[in-house]
Amino acid sequence: MINLLHGDCIEEMAKMDADSIDLTVTSPPYDNLRTYEGSLQWNEGIWKQVLDGLYRVTKEGGVVVWVVGDATVKGSETGTSFKQALYAMECGFNLHDTMIWEKTSFNYDPRNMRYKQFFEYIFILSKGKPSTFNPIKDVPIKSAGKSIKSSKTQKGGWKRNYGTVVMGDFQARGNVW
Numbered sequence: 001m002i003n004l005l006h007g008d009c010i011e012e013m014a015k016m017d018a019d020s021i022d023l024t025v026t027s028p029p030y031d032n033l034r035t036y037e038g039s040l041q042w043n044e045g046i047w048k049q050v051l052d053g054l055y056r057v058t059k060e061g062g063v064v065v066w067v068v069g070d071a072t073v074k075g076s077e078t079g080t081s082f083k084q085a086l087y088a089m090e091c092g093f094n095l096h097d098t099m100i101w102e103k104t105s106f107n108y109d110p111r112n113m114r115y116k117q118f119f120e121y122i123f124i125l126s127k128g129k130p131s132t133f134n135p136i137k138d139v140p141i142k143s144a145g146k147s148i149k150s151s152k153t154q155k156g157g158w159k160r161n162y163g164t165v166v167m168g169d170f171q172a173r174g175n176v177w
Contacts, residue, residue, distance in 0.1 A: 010046070013053035021057045024064045031071030031078050047084055055091040061131030064093065067101060069120040075113070085123045097124035099175040122177070135172035145169070
C-alpha cells in the first residue's frame with residue numbers, strides 16, 4: 001500500500017509510527033539554492049530534524065536514498081552534503097553506499113575558476129543491514145552466454161571450486177548513475 005502525504009516532512013513524520021517505513025527516496029534542498037513554496041528555509045537545524053525523523057520512522061533493514069549537492073560560496077564548496085551523511089551516521093544510520101548521480105544538465109559560468117559541476121551525491125543510508133537488494137542489471141556482459149569455471153584461491157593457497165557458471169546477459173550497474 002502506498003500513502004502519499006502532502007505537508008511539512010518534519011510534521012508529517014512526527015505523526016507516523018516508529019519503524020514503519022521500508023524506503024525513502026529524497027532530494028532535499030541544497031544549501032538554499034532553490035526556493036520551495038517561496039521559502040529558502042533549509043539549514044542545519046532543519047536537515048538534522050529531517051534525518052532524526054527519518055531514522056525514527058525507518059524500519060530495521062530499511063533504506064533512505066539521500067540525493068544532495070553543495071553550494072559554492074566564495075570559491076569553496078560548503079561540504080554540507082558530507083556533514084549530512086556524517087550526521088545520519090550519528091543518528092544511527094549506516095552509510096551503506098555512496099553513489100554519484102551524473103547530471104545531464106548543469107550550470108556553467110566561464111568566469112568561474114572551477115570545473116563544471118556534473119554530479120550530485122547519492123548517500124544510501126540503511127538502518128541496520130538492508131533487508132533487500134534488487135540491483136538494476138543493465139550493463140552488457142561481453143562474455144554473455146559463455147560457460148566459465150568459477151574458483152577462488154583461499155588463504156593458504158588452496159583453491160575452492162564453485163563449478164561451471166553460465167554468464168548472463170547483463171550485470172549490475174556500478175555506483176555512477
